[in-house]
Amino acid sequence: MLFRILKNSFLKRPRSIFLVFLSITMGAAVATSFLGIAGEISHKMSLELRSYGANILLEPSAVEGGGFLREVDLPKIKTVFWKYNITGFTPYLFGLVDLTAGTKHERAVITGSWFYKQLLVEGEEPSFQGIQVIAPWWELQGGMPQDADEAVVGASLARRLGVVLGSRVVALARGATKPFRVVGIVTTGGYEEEQFFAPLVTVQSLLGKMGKLSRVLVSAVTVPMDAFGKKDPAAMSKEEYEKWYCTAYVTSVAKNVEEVMAGSRAKPIWQIASAEGALLTKLNSVVLLLTLLALGASAIAVSTSLMASMAERSPEIALMKAIGADRLQISAIFLGETLIISLAGGIVGYLLGDQLAALISQSVFNSAIKSPLWLLPTAMVSAFAVALAGSAAPLRRAFLIEPVKVLKG
Amino acid sequence: MASMIIETAGLTKSYGEIRALKPLDLTVPEGEWLSVMGHSGSGKSTLLNLVGGLDRPTAGMLKVGGEDLLGRDEDGLARFRREFVGIIFQQHHLIPYLNALENVMLAQYFHSVPDEAEARSALERVGLGHRLKNRPGELSGGEQQRVCIARAIINSPRLLLGDEPTGNLDHGSTTMVLELLRELRVEERFTIIMVTHNQEVAAWGDRTIYLDDGVLVREEKKLVEG
Ligand SMILES: Nc1ncnc2c1ncn2[C@@H]1O[C@H](COP(=O)(O)OP(=O)(O)OP(=O)(O)O)[C@@H](O)[C@H]1O
Numbered sequence: 001m002l003f004r005i006l007k008n009s010f011l012k013r014p015r016s017i018f019l020v021f022l023s024i025t026m027g028a029a030v031a032t033s034f035l036g037i038a039g040e041i042s043h044k045m046s047l048e049l050r051s052y053g054a055n056i057l058l059e060p061s062a063v064e065g066g067g068f069l070r071e072v073d074l075p076k077i078k079t080v081f082w083k084y085n086i087t088g089f090t091p092y093l094f095g096l097v098d099l100t101a102g103t104k105h106e107r108a109v110i111t112g113s114w115f116y117k118q119l120l121v122e123g124e125e126p127s128f129q130g131i132q133v134i135a136p137w138w139e140l141q142g143g144m145p146q147d148a149d150e151a152v153v154g155a156s157l158a159r160r161l162g163v164v165l166g167s168r169v170v171a172l173a174r175g176a177t178k179p180f181r182v183v184g185i186v187t188t189g190g191y192e193e194e195q196f197f198a199p200l201v202t203v204q205s206l207l208g209k210m211g212k213l214s215r216v217l218v219s220a221v222t223v224p225m226d227a228f229g230k231k232d233p234a235a236m237s238k239e240e241y242e243k244w245y246c247t248a249y250v251t252s253v254a255k256n257v258e259e260v261m262a263g264s265r266a267k268p269i270w271q272i273a274s275a276e277g278a279l280l281t282k283l284n285s286v287v288l289l290l291t292l293l294a295l296g297a298s299a300i301a302v303s304t305s306l307m308a309s310m311a312e313r314s315p316e317i318a319l320m321k322a323i324g325a326d327r328l329q330i331s332a333i334f335l336g337e338t339l340i341i342s343l344a345g346g347i348v349g350y351l352l353g354d355q356l357a358a359l360i361s362q363s364v365f366n367s368a369i370k371s372p373l374w375l376l377p378t379a380m381v382s383a384f385a386v387a388l389a390g391s392a393a394p395l396r397r398a399f400l401i402e403p404v405k406v407l408k409g
Numbered sequence: 410m411a412s413m414i415i416e417t418a419g420l421t422k423s424y425g426e427i428r429a430l431k432p433l434d435l436t437v438p439e440g441e442w443l444s445v446m447g448h449s450g451s452g453k454s455t456l457l458n459l460v461g462g463l464d465r466p467t468a469g470m471l472k473v474g475g476e477d478l479l480g481r482d483e484d485g486l487a488r489f490r491r492e493f494v495g496i497i498f499q500q501h502h503l504i505p506y507l508n509a510l511e512n513v514m515l516a517q518y519f520h521s522v523p524d525e526a527e528a529r530s531a532l533e534r535v536g537l538g539h540r541l542k543n544r545p546g547e548l549s550g551g552e553q554q555r556v557c558i559a560r561a562i563i564n565s566p567r568l569l570l571g572d573e574p575t576g577n578l579d580h581g582s583t584t585m586v587l588e589l590l591r592e593l594r595v596e597e598r599f600t601i602i603m604v605t606h607n608q609e610v611a612a613w614g615d616r617t618i619y620l621d622d623g624v625l626v627r628e629e630k631k632l633v634e635g
C-alpha cells in the first residue's frame with residue numbers, strides 16, 4: 001500500500017519530485033567531489049610543501065664528538081617501509097678549511113654534499129638525490145658542481161673572498177691543499193651564505209673522512225600530527241605501535257629512516273613539520289566546512305520545495321489523519337518518498353561528483369585521480385542526510401496540520 | 410436498556426471568545442441513529458468532531474465506548490479514530506491520485522493491513538463493483554460519497570459519523586445513500602450520528618437533536634412503529 005501511495009504521488013507531482021531530486025543530487029555531487037579531491041589536495045599540497053625544506057634530520061647518535069654516519073647506508077633509505085613517501089634526501093659532511101682566493105684568505109665551513117646525484121638501488125627505480133631535490137629554493141647564480149673540483153660558494157663568503165663565477169679557490173686542511181673552480185654562488189638568506197660547498201667525495205678525502213657523514217636531511221611526505229601521533233611510541237602497546245608505525249607521521253617516518261642508518265638518531269624538524277601539519281589540517285577543515293555548507297544548502301533547498309508541496313498536500317494529509325493515520329504513518333509516507341528520491345539522488349550525485357572531482361583535479365593539479373570506492377557510500381549517506389535534514393521542517397508542518405480546520409466546509 | 414456509546418457532561422468547546430458548544434449533556438445509546446440539526450454556526454460540526462476524536466473539548470467530560478477521550482494523546486486519538494470511528498464528509502475528501510479501491514485500502518492500511526478482496530467487496534456492497542479502478546475525478550458525486558461510505562465502514566467501526574453526507578447530493582442519490590446506510594447498520598450494527606440541514610434526511614434517524622448557538626434546545630424521538 002505504501003508503495004502504491006508513493007508510486008501514485010510520484011506520478012502526480014513530477015515537478016516537485018524533480019526539484020527535490022535535483023537538490024539532493026547537487027548536494028551529493030558536491031560532497032563526493034570535495035571529499036574526493038580533499039585526499040588528493042592534501043597529498044598534492046604536501047608534495048608541494050616538500051619543496052620548502054627537509055623535515056627530518058639524521059645525526060650521529062653518539063652524544064659526544066667524533067660520531068659519524070656511514071655513506072654506505074644511504075641507499076637503504078630508498079628501501080624502507082615509507083620509501084614512497086620520501087621525496088628526497090641529501091648527505092652532508094662538515095669541516096673547517098682555510099680558503100685562499102688570489103690574495104684573500106678566509107677560514108670557513110666546507111660542506112661536502114650531493115648536488116644532483118643519480119642513485120641506483122637494486123630493485124628500486126633510479127632516483128636523483130641532493131641539494132637540488134630537497135632545497136629547490138636555493139637562489140643559485142651559475143650552476144651546481146658536476147666535477148670533483150667544482151664548488152658553490154655562499155654569497156657573503158664569496159664577497160669577502162672576492163670571487164666570482166669561474167674564480168679559483170684553494171682549500172687547505174690538515175696540511176693538504178685542494179684547488180676548486182667556482183661554478184655557483186648561492187643566496188639563501190641563511191647560514192649557507194657563509195659556506196663553501198663541494199662534492200661529498202672530494203670533501204671526504206680533503207678532510208680524511210672517507211665514507212663518513214655529519215648529517216643527512218630527509219624530505220618526506222607526512223600526515224599532520226594528531227593526538228595519537230603525539231603519543232610516546234615507547235609507551236605504546238603492540239597494536240598501538242603498529243598503527244603508529246603504519247601511519248605516515250613525521251615521527252614514524254623518522255624512526256623508519258633511523259633504523260637503516262647505523263648509529264643515527266632521527267629528529268623531525270618541527271618548525272617545518274608542524275607548519276605543514278597546521279596548513280594541511282586547515283586545508284582539510286576548509287574542505288570539510290565547504291562540504292558541510294554545500295550539504296546544508298541543498299538540505300535547505302530540499303526543505304523549501306518539500307514545504308511548498310506540503311502546502312499543496314495539506315488536504316490529503318488532513319484526510320489521512322482524519323481516517324486515523326498517526327504521526328509514524330504520516331512520517332513513513334513522506335520520509336519514504338524523500339528517501340527513495342535520495343537513493344536516486346545519491347547514485348546520480350556520486351556519478352556526477354566523480355566526474356567533477358576528475359575535472360577539478362585535472363584543471364588544478366593537472367593530474368587524473370581515481371576516486372576511492374568509499375565515496376559511493378559517502379555520497380549515499382550525504383544524500384540521505386540531506387533528505388532527512390530537509391524533511392524535518394516539512395514533517396513538523398505536516399504534524400501540525402489539524403484535520404478539522406483543513407477539511408471544514 | 411442498551412449501553413451508552415456516548416456520554417458527555419458539561420461538554421464545552423470555545424474558540425477564543427467564541428463558544429461553539431455551551432456545556433452540553435448528551436447520551437447516545439449503542440446502535441442508535443441520531444440526527445443533529447440546527448442552523449449554520451450552531452455547533453453541529455463541533456460536536457461531531459469532538460465525538461469523533463478529531464478535536465479536543467475545552468472543558469467537560471466526554472466518554473466514547475466507555476473510555477474518557479481526554480486521556481488520549483494525539484497518536485492515541487488517531488488510533489481511536491481508525492479503530493472506532495468511520496467518518497463521511499460532505500465533501501467526500503478522497504485522495505485524488507488513488508483509485509476507488511486504493512482509497513478504501515488506505516483506511517485498511519492505517520488500521521492494520523490492506524486486504525484487497527475485502528476492500529473490493531466493500532465497494533461491491535455500496536454498488537461500485539464496476540468502478541474499482543476509477544479515480545475520484547472520474548466518479549459522480551453520489552458515487553464518490555459511496556466510496557466514502559465503503560472507506561468509512563471498511564474497518565467495522567462502532568461509530569459512524571456523517572457531517573451533511575447528503576448535502577451535495579440530489580434527491581435520488583440521497584435516498585440511495587440513506588438506504589445503504591440503513592442496510593449497513595442492520596448488518597454491521599454501528600451507531601450513526603448524522604448532521605443535516607434537511608428535515609427529511611433527519612427523519613431517517615431514531616432521534617433528532619436540535620442545537621442553537623451551542624445549546625441543545627430540543628429533541629424529538631421517533632415513535633417506535635408497530
Ligand atoms: N476553528 C475555528 N476557529 C474559530 N471559530 C470556529 C472554528 N470552528 C468553528 N468555529 C465557530 O464555532 C461555531 C460553531 O461552528 P460549527 O462549525 O460547529 O457550526 P455548524 O453548526 O457545523 O455550522 P454549519 O451548518 O454552517 O456547518 C461557529 O460560530 C464557528 O464560526
Ligand SMILES: [Mg+2]
Nearest residue numbers: 453454455572
Ligand atoms: Mg458544519
